[in-house]
Amino acid sequence: MGLALNDILGRACSYNKEFSREDISITWINYKSENKRVFKGFGTGINNKKMVYPASIVKLVYGLAVFYWIKKGSLLLSDEIIDAVRKMLSFSSNNATSFLIDLLTGTTSGPSIEDELWENWKYQRSIINDWIHDLNWEELVGINCCQKTWDDGPFGREKEFYGYDNKNRNAMNSDSAARVLEEIMIHIDYQENDLNLRNFLKRNLNKFVLKNDSLNQIDGFLGAGLPESINLWSKAGLMSEVRHDSAWWVNSQSLQTLLVVFCNGGEYSKDTSFLPLIAKEVYEFNKTYIIDD
Numbered sequence: 393m394g395l396a397l398n399d400i401l402g403r404a405c406s407y408n409k410e411f412s413r414e415d416i417s418i419t420w421i422n423y424k425s426e427n428k429r430v431f432k433g434f435g436t437g438i439n440n441k442k443m444v445y446p447a448s449i450v451k452l453v454y455g456l457a458v459f460y461w462i463k464k465g466s467l468l469l470s471d472e473i474i475d476a477v478r479k480m481l482s483f484s485s486n487n488a489t490s491f492l493i494d495l496l497t498g499t500t501s502g503p504s505i506e507d508e509l510w511e512n513w514k515y516q517r518s519i520i521n522d523w524i525h526d527l528n529w530e531e532l533v534g535i536n537c538c539q540k541t542w543d544d545g546p547f548g549r550e551k552e553f554y555g556y557d558n559k560n561r562n563a564m565n566s567d568s569a570a571r572v573l574e575e576i577m578i579h580i581d582y583q584e585n586d587l588n589l590r591n592f593l594k595r596n597l598n599k600f601v602l603k604n605d606s607l608n609q610i611d612g613f614l615g616a617g618l619p620e621s622i623n624l625w626s627k628a629g630l631m632s633e634v635r636h637d638s639a640w641w642v643n644s645q646s647l648q649t650l651l652v653v654f655c656n657g658g659e660y661s662k663d664t665s666f667l668p669l670i671a672k673e674v675y676e677f678n679k680t681y682i683i684d685d
Contacts, residue, residue, distance in 0.1 A: 397437075403669075416660075444564070450562050451480050481627060505549055521536065539560070565654070595624045613639075617673075634654070651674055
């Protein structure tokens with residue numbers, strides 16, 4: 393898989409002289425499964441420890457945090473919370489994300505504040521990072537997930553919280569995104585009345601459906617390189633500086649795949665062919681495993 397990924401990335405970068413493998417982070421894991429049980433994965437990565445701005449990929453973390461808060465009784469499950477998480481993950485709503493971060497941390501956006509109020513506000517907003525630390529997952533060490541996501545950028549106390557030169561901006565690597573998506577997909581035993589995060593990540597690859605949804609998180613992302621007939625769950629991230637995607641799909645009854653690709657730079661933000669090409673080649677490579685079975 394390691395040799396294959398190097399070859400795949402080399403070919404993908406060769407199509408555009410502006411593309412550099414130093415700006416790309418990939419985590420690729422295959423999972424053997426039997427009788428609907430998914431076993432521990434095996435995989436590879438390139439620049440998979442490199443921290444970058446995750447854009448809306450961070451919403452996977454916030455969705456998982458809401459699930460855990462509800463499980464431990466810190467939040468009560470309600471129709472409003474279900475609707476907000478659905479809109480955050482299915483449609484990447486920044487308004488829903490803002491609402492959920494306020495619930496998770498007991499903070500609100502607004503004008504600048506000072507002294508003890510400001511110190512308390514910063515302490516509260518860091519609660520999600522404290523929870524991440526307490527999970528003690530190796531892949532999540534060093535990530536920063538405490539900022540809201542924006543259409544036009546932060547203002548007031550939110551802008552100040554970004555810190556000098558945006559040093560407190562959200563930061564993740566492809567391994568951390570993969571670990572969170574793995575948790576959502578196979579490590580949670582969802583019960584009937586649970587907040588089912590997995591359902592909110594399910595994507596429809598039907599071309600007629602996608603044509604009527606300009607924000608479908610498929611066109612220009614990993615899902616666009618996959619056959620229309622497969623089952624896919626994903627969460628994309630896009631802004632002027634990055635184009636990312638995290639995806640889980642079913643190859644066959646015995647093989648499933650998790651693929652996270654972070655592309656850091658404005659040239660990737662504008663490109664709609666790179667991520668689908670990576671996914672297509674990974675899918676084609678995995679056919680050899682299916683044949684071997």
